[in-house]
Amino acid sequence: MSTLTSHRPRPPAQPVTLRARRLPLIALLGIALGALALSAAVVYGAEIGGAFLVIVVGLLLYLVGVYIASARVEGPRQARNRTWSSLIHSAFVLAALPLLSVVWTLLSKGTERLDGNFFQTSMNNIGPRDAEGGAYHAIVGTLEQVGIATLITVPLGVLCAIYLVEYGRGRFAFWIRFFVDVMTGIPSIVSGLFVLAFWVLIVSPYLTATGRPGYSGFAAALALSVLMLPLVVRSTEEMLRLVPAPLREGSYALGVPKWKTILRVVIPTALPGIVTGVMLAIARAAGETAPVLLVAGGTAAINFNPFENNQSSLALFVYQQAGDASKYSPARAWTAALTLVALVLILTIAAKLLARRNRLSR
Structure with missing residues (x-):
């Protein structure tokens, strides 16, 4: 009996699966x-x-x-x-x-007024019942104001960030970081009021023949540069800190001076991040309305001279058209908003491609 039990066939084993349900x-x-x-x-x-x-x-x-x-x-x-x-x-x-x-x-x-007339004409002599009229004057103002603000802000911001990362030590660097952090949260209207009180009401009367306060696109560019500067400084500082220390040490070991190491090693390595921070600052400046309204005044005519007379911008044009009672104004406002977004997008893509090309060429 025990022999028969010991030779009883065992049931087949369950297949082992390696796949979970x-x-x-x-x-x-x-x-x-x-x-x-x-x-x-x-x-x-x-x-x-x-x-x-x-x-x-x-x-x-x-x-x-x-x-x-x-x-x-x-x-x-x-x-x-x-x-x-x-x-x-x-x-x-x-x-x-x-x-x-x-x-x-x-x-x-925004595609309702996306035509040639919108990009080739201004709002000069355009009444409430006129369906025509465009934002050519606002586009010119935006490009000039943001361009001048960028030329002022980027060198100052990058040099300030280089000082904080590479040279800044002690109490002076601490106070610079503190004021940069404070400026980051300043409302745009405060920067406009600052430029209005300092440049427009105090400095500009000495620069004009009439001796009167001068509203201009350059004053708007100064107000926009106040808003852009902390963004450029903070973003550039963070990108420079991300550059590996062995890159600097290897350059110093080869006998390269510190200023040349920063110029040829550190900045090229951090360039994509710096460009991103600059484009974020440009995007913020291009969309500001209050500083332009306070110190540039706005105008319906085309003004190519940013240093004299009133000047408009796309953000101010959108604000004015959105509050206009004409039935044709909302279409102009939406098209101007689309133009502003497309302009910032084009500038961002161009800057990214330029930074990428310079990096690959090295």
């Missing part, structure tokens, strides 16, 4: 659709919100559904991992929705 993609899509449907039924049924609330509530229901389904199929550990991954992806989508909404609104409403 995975939740199929169709199940995730089903959970998402079900969460949105349930959220819409709750929100619209109770009349407590609109489409945005439906998305938020649907996201929460989706996370709960994903965790329950993944825990039953894949296990608690994978369920937590999948839930947190879904939360990260959902946060990215929620952050991108406002940007996509802005882009879609600009493209849908």
Whole structure:
């Protein structure tokens, strides 16, 4: 009996699988659709919100559904991992929705006046019942004001950052960093008031033949440079600190002076980040309205001279057209806003390509 028992055939062993069970993609899509449907039924049924609330509530229901389904199929550990991954992806989508909404609104409403007349004419002698009129004077003003502000700010900001990183020690460097941090949070209207009180009311009367305060595009450029300077200093300082120390030490070991190491090694290495910071400062300056309104005054005519008489800008043009009572003004405002965004985008792409080309050429 024992012999028969010992030779009894054993049941076949279960195959060992190296693949864990995975939740199929169709199940995730089903959970998402079900969460949105349930959220819409709750929100619209109770009349407590609109489409945005439906998305938020649907996201929460989706996370709960994903965790329950993944825990039953894949296990608690994978369920937590999948839930947190879904939360990260959902946060990215929620952050991108406002940007996509802005882009879609600009493209849908800003193309109505996207014609040759808009870019070739100004608002001079344009009445409320005239459908024509463009932003040529505002485009000229924006390019000149931002260009002058960039020429003033970038050398000062980069040199200040180089001093803070490479040479600055002690109390003096501490106070420079402190005031740069304070200037970062200054409202734009304060910079406009500063330039108005100092340059327009005190300095400009001595520079004009009439002795009267002179509103000009150059004064607006000074106000914009006050806003741009802390951004350029902070971004350049951070990029210079990211340059590895062995690059500097290797240059010093070869007998290269410190100033030449900074010029030929440190700055080229940090150049892409510096360009990014400069373009962020330019984008902020191009979109400011209050400083231009205070010290440049704005005008409906074309003024190519930034050092004399009033001058307009695209941001000021959008502000004025948005508050105008004419039925043709909103279309001009949306097209000017689209033009401003496109102008900043073109400048950013051109600066990035130029920095990349200079880096590759070395």
